[in-house]
Amino acid sequence: MYISHLVTLNLDTSKCVGCGLCKIVCPHRVFEMEDKKAKIMKKESCIECGACMSNCPVGAIDVKAGVGCAQAIFNGGSCNC
């Protein structure tokens, strides 16, 4: 959909406790639960919002999360709205 080959999303399955929060909060349904563990199914749809990382109780998910907004990047990191 977008320039998604650079998505920084990573899941450490060994830490995952299967709470399912990452699946619930993801706006683009990137995660599914398989054998009581989370699994990344659609990495290309990830928008790096960080909802999965923030909600994971055990720190199993890592992503360089932020706002995918060109204006914010032109302004040096923060948008004006």
Next chain:
Amino acid sequence: MVETYSGCKPDIQLSEIMQRPETAYDLDWIEHLIEGYTELEGFKIPIISRKMNMKDYLGSLMVRIGIHRMDYHFPPGLYLIGEQRSDLPVIVSCNYKLTLDALRTALMGTGYWLLILDTKGVNVWCAAGKGTFGTEELIFQLTKWRIKELLNVKSVILPQLGASRMTPHIIRKLTGLHVEYGPVRADDLDAFLNNNRVASEASRTVMFPWKERLVLTPVEFMMNVRYLLPIYLFMIFWNYINFGFQLEFVQPLFQTLPWLLMMFTGAVLFPLMLPLLPTKPFSTKGMILGLPMVIFVFAYSEWFCLGGNILQWLSWSVAYLLYVGYLALNFTGSTTFTCLSGVDFEVGHFKKVMKYGGIASACMMALSLFL
């Protein structure tokens, strides 16, 4: 440097959170929304109407065209919608009035508590990205209003798009309350509540249909219209240099029209046609859309008083395309599917395109004035 988020401090203390300063908001301008008050253990809680009136519609229209867009807010705190009962759900939201209007008109059930966080008048998703709709603000409001004791609830319901800065285990640790995530859209909230608080896959998926893109176009256009005056002044200067040092004011008006056309292309046409445009980067999509507009301008160059110098046409063409590409790239902040890494990559490349394209355009224009 790109601002990234790595998570809420795991050892954050309640006392730190409760020291945060509060912003004072004026309640008077939303008096028309308040149907009455209910009292609960000494707290006087406003009851919010579910109806929209002319003031609300007018306010929404103004915000959609960019007027008062940054201060369309109301006081955070606890509100009631409908009838007070002992088992009402607690819905958490932001203090952007457009969101409140969507929420209060969508909720058709008997009653709801509404806990509004102070997001400085910004919608849930943008506020979550900025951190204002986040763990600390939620804990602050839950503690300030003693939600667990006052309302005798075990959980609160958050909008799904507010999840990106929420850390449920810290919220539970410091407030004793569980977080449940409702659906993406307010319209699906009643269905969620009536289905044992289980949301369907469709209601958890963010879409970006043409109607949602369309409502963004007025503000995108209005935010750029202010540049027409400096562009017009520049065209007066260019016209003076290019056409025998004669000060003219009417021709430059027509020479400004192509810029207005490119502004419309980048701010209105581009959002509407977004899924149909080839390539993935927004800037190249924009430039592709701008190309037929540029061809149109020079096919009818006499309408726009641009003269017949081919080198100048090339120079303007590059400038017009860069402008449309820039406007298109700016739309990444309004979409629901661009990732930070991708936008960062694209901005890095387009900055170089703008730099070298700008230099090429300026050189061609300078050369044309001497040939």
